Amino acid sequence: MLVRKNYNLKSLNTFGVDARAKRLMIIENFDDLTNLTDSSFYREKPVFFMGQGSNVLFVRDFPGVIVLNRLMGREVVEEDDDHVFLRVNAGESWTDLVDYTVGRGWGGLENMSLIPGTVGAAPVQNIGAYGVELKDVLDCVEVFDLRTGNLEMFSVKQCKLGYRTSIFKTDGKKHYLVTSIVLKLNKMPEVNIGYKALREYFTQNPVDEITIRDVSEAVKAIRRSKLPDASVLGSAGSFFKNPVVSAKKAGQLLSRFPGMPAFDTGDRRFKLAAGWLIEQCGWKGRREGDTGVYEKQALVLVNYGNATGKQIYDLSQRIVESVHEKFDILLEREVTVV
Numbered sequence: 001m002l003v004r005k006n007y008n009l010k011s012l013n014t015f016g017v018d019a020r021a022k023r024l025m026i027i028e029n030f031d032d033l034t035n036l037t038d039s040s041f042y043r044e045k046p047v048f049f050m051g052q053g054s055n056v057l058f059v060r061d062f063p064g065v066i067v068l069n070r071l072m073g074r075e076v077v078e079e080d081d082d083h084v085f086l087r088v089n090a091g092e093s094w095t096d097l098v099d100y101t102v103g104r105g106w107g108g109l110e111n112m113s114l115i116p117g118t119v120g121a122a123p124v125q126n127i128g129a130y131g132v133e134l135k136d137v138l139d140c141v142e143v144f145d146l147r148t149g150n151l152e153m154f155s156v157k158q159c160k161l162g163y164r165t166s167i168f169k170t171d172g173k174k175h176y177l178v179t180s181i182v183l184k185l186n187k188m189p190e191v192n193i194g195y196k197a198l199r200e201y202f203t204q205n206p207v208d209e210i211t212i213r214d215v216s217e218a219v220k221a222i223r224r225s226k227l228p229d230a231s232v233l234g235s236a237g238s239f240f241k242n243p244v245v246s247a248k249k250a251g252q253l254l255s256r257f258p259g260m261p262a263f264d265t266g267d268r269r270f271k272l273a274a275g276w277l278i279e280q281c282g283w284k285g286r287r288e289g290d291t292g293v294y295e296k297q298a299l300v301l302v303n304y305g306n307a308t309g310k311q312i313y314d315l316s317q318r319i320v321e322s323v324h325e326k327f328d329i330l331l332e333r334e335v336t337v338v
């Protein structure tokens, strides 16, 4: 296990903001986990788990220990005529994993191509894109419980996965370190191109028989055209969640804003597009100092170079306030603010 003191996290978060951790611990194998229950480690609280830092915003230095998960490895743990059960350790790159499964012809992850980050963070906010969420392909999650020092297996139900949330982002965020996940992948995959942007892509780029490789390539092309490359422009992807409102509230808003996108969630509630709401308030493409709202997608806040985490947070707060004023909707941050 590697330990670093007073460590600058700038290269470890995709916003590229300056912040120091009092201590950084890098977990590289399962034996390292025992150090996390060591009494000297507990004196160093608070603790924050991290993967590739693509969904965090540091607004100040961190006064405790950052635990960086670098547990590598993957193996097929079960297989039948239809499915492959693939166990993947938490430090693996999600995008590499998707490419690997698509390359083997195992379906399930292709719509989630090119989402940055580690495998271990995927269940934390139940990552999703283009009509598929992790919960659709997840079999179980292994965690290390800091309180007991034991590895435990969580069923999908125990993970309490929801829209960009789970037990690992809420009640369990201080003590459950995700160490590996098991995915149930399809050996005879059916493609899912129900999402509007994907349907449009294949209308413009027709293919005789669409494969999961085609879907993966389509998702990558769409994402590259809409989202900033984190190695060029600092961001954490979507900064806010899409708000879900009652049918009554959606109806009231639609009568005032007939062009507003609203998706029926099937339980008398509607999901609204946070990006659209932000754009209507005039934020899209606006720059304030080194912070700004991405010109191609209003849901994405960016760091043009030397913005501090506090400046990005303050910008997000002004956006929250103006959306609240215009639509009476309180946007919730998807990004974990530390």
Ligand SMILES: Cc1cc2nc3c(=O)[nH]c(=O)nc-3n(C[C@H](O)[C@H](O)[C@H](O)COP(=O)(O)OP(=O)(O)OC[C@H]3O[C@@H](n4cnc5c(N)ncnc54)[C@H](O)[C@@H]3O)c2cc1C
Pocket (backbone or CB within 6 Å): 014, 048, 049, 050, 051, 052, 053, 054, 055, 056, 069, 090, 115, 116, 117, 118, 119, 120, 121, 122, 124, 125, 126, 127, 128, 129, 168, 169, 176, 177, 178, 179, 227, 228, 230, 235, 236, 237, 238, 336
């Ligand atoms: C350009 C861009 C596009 C994006 N697009 C999408 C998208 O389409 N869909 C989507 O869902 N997300 C998207 N994201 C957000 C991000 O990619 C995901 O949330 C990803 O899963 C974060 O992985 P990470 O390893 O970087 O996690 P980090 O940012 O390091 O951590 C994120 C959260 O997970 C916790 N965590 C991390 N690892 C562990 C662990 N092993 N055990 C317990 N807790 C842990 C952290 O404490 C933190 O709360 C995007 C981000 C960027 C920059």
